[in-house]
Amino acid sequence: MTPSPWSGLLRGVAAGAAGTTALNAVTTLDVAVRGRPTSDAPEQVVAALADRAGVEVTERRLAALAPLAGAATGVGVGAAAGALRAAGLRLPTAVGGPLLGLAAMVASDGPIALLGVSDPRRWTAQDWVTDAVPHLVYGMTTHAALVAALPDPGPPPRAATLLRAAALGAASGSRSTAGAAAVAFTSSRADRGVAGRAGGRGAGVLAGVLSAGEAVADKLPSTPSRTAPPGLLPRAALGAGSAAAVARRDGDDATLAGVVGLGAALGAAVLGVRTRAAAARRFGSDLPGAVAEDVLAALLGWLGARRR
Known part of the structure; x- marks a missing residue:
């Protein structure tokens, strides 16, 4: 109990x-x-x-x-x-x-x-x-x-679960919708917890539209910094939520996975800003770094949410 x-x-x-x-x-x-x-x-x-x-x-x-x-x-x-x-x-x-x-x-x-x-x-x-x-x-x-x-009710989360949680958190820190979109794309209605509610064709289409919109908005000069609270808090919440959802879907402990996802999202958000700035200085434009980050966020999301 x-x-x-x-x-x-x-x-x-x-x-x-x-x-x-x-x-x-x-x-x-x-x-x-x-x-x-x-x-x-x-x-x-x-x-x-x-x-x-x-x-x-x-x-x-x-x-x-x-x-x-x-x-x-x-x-x-x-x-x-x-x-x-x-x-x-x-x-x-x-x-x-x-x-x-x-x-x-x-x-x-x-x-x-x-x-x-x-x-x-x-x-x-x-x-x-x-x-x-x-x-x-x-x-x-x-x-x-x-x-x-308070003895352990079961085995601790596997290392693979925490690595997947870190990948989903980092994806969300780079693009706030990346982790949630990956969960929607790889889940079905038959899955447990939030992943089951996020699965299905309709949720996948919505996630794809939101991800595409964020990818475009990310490159606009008027987009506020992701390290400001309005940008950072959603990334942290979605990173933790995505990691916990996949852990629960796969039968693992969701709490520690959520904590790892939260930390990875915060770290990736801060690191991404600095990396993008360095890339902009190197190439004279923010676009190469932004596109590379798009690809990395999608890859991390897929690695974190893919079915085992």
Whole structure:
């Protein structure tokens, strides 16, 4: 049975609490072994936030609120990870653990930098190690607790599925309709999920017309930049949706495929702009690069959506 997002969130809270306990234990052990002073950055962050809010906080309350803020950060990251895992995003420990540690590190160090408490750019290598190791322990502990609380309901997506998702995402990042059109051209009404609804002759004709229109509009000087929100957001959504639709159609996990498609769409959109600019400088015209991108988007869409 697939757990609900709320169940995942609650189990993530417990996993985050376990990770926070491990982080605090490692930090305390480091202080005891090296005899270094404890960091007052958490208290300074709370004091800065209170000052901006116009609230007066006594030193005793600062001493109590700082650990609570740290615990809230750890529990919050764990809760988010639990909800994502319940939704189907399952990463191996070698990847998920460090990513959770990095997320907690950003959540902790971000306010320190933004509020001017400390400048991470001036930290020494030892400072970074002192900060990174406990957060890595947090990430590994939290991920292990999540795996125990939310075991995998099935095998992870195959590498081929993720490569196809990346191809569809990149196609959508280059031409927003390329991925969706490829899904429509290669699917039928008998397929599962969105692919089945997008399949059929009518959907294929519509997808072809939209793709042709975009190919023409892409070369007009008045067309806005694809990296602006109106151009980037549809590419991201269609890249994720196309990748997830094909994964579901083929019986694979759609969540991680959608995430890969989203990332590939964003990356291809930005990279495409830079590549087109370089080609325009090389050939003295934007047309050669634009046509090459048309062909590449169509090829990537076909590779990502073709039937196995």
